[in-house]
Amino acid sequence: MDTVSAAELLDAWEAGWGRDPLRRGLALLAAARRTTPAAAAEVPVGHRDRALFAFRAALFGTAVDAVSRCPGCDTEVEVAFDQGELLAQNEAAAGDGDGATVRAGGRDVPVRMPTSADLAAVLDAGVPDAEEALVRRCAPPGAPAPAVGEVAEAWTAADPLIDPRVGLACPDCGLAWEEPFDIVGYLWAELDAWGRRTVLEVHELARAYGWTEAQTLALSPWRRQCYLGLVGT
Structure with a gap:
């Protein structure tokens, strides 16, 4: 995966700001692949999330x-x-x-396999049975309607990253269960925290040195911290 600049990450943060989780996932994937959200929407959901896991590893670790x-x-259980x-x-x-x-x-x-474009079309249509509508969208035109539950199981067998799950156990009552892991939501929360910190850094350095956002972001994170340490001294 190509290195994504701080400016490009801020663009992705802005593109996903105030959007629903599906569109935030597209903003993240578009940044990771240096493509458009429209092109990112055609990627199967499992492949999308696989790319986002790799993107997260490059940005924030594993x-x-x-x-x-x-x-x-x-x-409350720590994960x-x-x-x-x-x-x-x-x-x-x-x-x-x-x-x-x-x-x-x-x-x-x-x-x-369903794509983000399929999910968006079904969600935006507001149909009463979204799962059935999604299956019909992904089946050949004119084919008999497959059972939703069977298709969901077949999709998960073909690519478990459509619905990755983490095994957990309660330290108090001992109950064991599986919980879905939402890479889009988790990565977005990390990017949101990073974006807020970075904007504050740009603000402080612009006020202290008169630098533009582009000039500030061109500095390495380590060098930005060095200059921030000098502000007010």
């Missing part, structure tokens, strides 16, 4: 630290793992990731 709650006793382990588990269980085939109407029906 360690994941989060907090969940036990569904049994509501105890800490390396995303490389999660990816390895899912890749080991993956099929070809190109599509799935299910039985419907007495014959095999190929169903392609």
Whole structure:
């Protein structure tokens, strides 16, 4: 993956600001691949998330630290793992990731993997049964309608990164469960925190030295911190 500049990251942060999670994912993928959100929307969801895991590793590392709650006793549970382990588990269980085939109407029906464009079309349409609409979108025109549950299972078997899950256990009551891991939401939260810090750094250095945003962002993070340490001395 090509190195993404601080200015490009701020552009991605701005593009996703105030948008829904789906559009934020497209802004992130567009930055990672140096493409447009429209082109990013045509990437299958599993491939999108695989690229975002790699993007996150390049930007913030692979360690994941989060907090969940036990569904049994509501105890706060710390979540800490390396995303490389999660990816390895899912890749080991993956099929070809190109599509799935299910039985419907007495014959095999190929169903392609959903993309962000498919998700956006279904969500924006506001249909009452979004899952069924998504399956129909991804099945061949005129084919018998496959069962939603069977398609979901077939998609997950073909590419588990469509719905990656982390095994957790409650330290108080001992309950064990699996929880989905949302790479878009987690990476966005990291980018949001980084963006807020960076804007403050630009503000402080512009006020102290009169530099433009472009001049400030052209400095390495280490050098920016050196100058910030001198402000007010």
